């Protein structure tokens with residue numbers, strides 16, 4: 001049985017055809033234009049294959065309350081053409097197969113939990129640091145949705161005194177994580193492409209400080225058994241040892257765990273085991289879950 005997967009992003013829609021176990025067989029990508037243009041392209045590509053279900057990992061915010069009449073719709077995104085767009089209902093109807101949706105980061109968290117850095121554990125936090133910052137959370141083996149869904153990227157942090165841009169770039173909040181530490185924030189603060197900055201640029205120490213504040217806050221709030229940091233900015237692999245060290249310093253030895261020691265933290269704050277495939281794998285797993293739910 002084949003599964004369709006959609007990674008719905010603000011700049012592109014990546015459609016994949018794969019197996020219920022998360023293996024990818026075919027892939028196509030379309031720019032995210034208006035829904036009237038882009039959705040037919042998605043449907044045309046996926047319809048070429050005999051898929052039994054569809055899994056969607058989407059940008060948000062999304063309505064993920066199964067009891068809501070607008071379940072599976074995008075809600076108040078700054079992308080006005082997609083505001084209130086019924087992504088799940090529309091694709092389910094047009095493709096005529098069972099479908100499931102979650103946030104892009106929850107999909108990636110699910111994949112890392114089942115098949116990557118979280119294998120054998122009961123909880124995992126996945127955070128992507130890219131154009132924006134988002135977090136997906138698994139606790140007790142289940143993705144956390146809660147009131148709406150976690151918006152970890154908008155956690156309010158303590159700005160550093162030495163930060164030349166201590167308010168950040170988020171239009172909603174002063175000094176939230178995304179506003180201070182997303183790729184565009186780094187580039188605005190220093191007037192330089194993040195990809196071109198050398199390892200000794202002061203941008204990286206500041207970046208590690210903010211990501212360590214997030215890790216420490218997450219550890220004392222939800223106590224995940226592993227923290228996975230992915231996304232374009234985390235291509236800077238030298239950030240990992242700095243974030244680990246600063247996280248331990250912020251915790252001050254208070255939380256007792258062999259993971260939270262200078263030796264243990266190397267396998268606690270880690271890059272995605274599935275690399276850049278966490279998102280697509282997660283969408284395929286969501287599709288497989290939709291199929292199972294139908295057959296149950």
Ligand code: ADP
Pocket residue numbers: 009128129130131132182183184187193194195231232233234235236
């Ligand atoms: P998106 O968040 O749009 O899905 P990415 O996760 O690739 O995509 O994030 C893009 C952001 O990551 C950009 O702001 C870019 O500056 C930054 N970025 C991408 N690659 C690198 C890199 N090698 N080093 C530092 N920053 C990077």
Ligand code: ZN
Pocket residue numbers: 153154170171172173176177178179
């Ligand atoms: Zn914010």
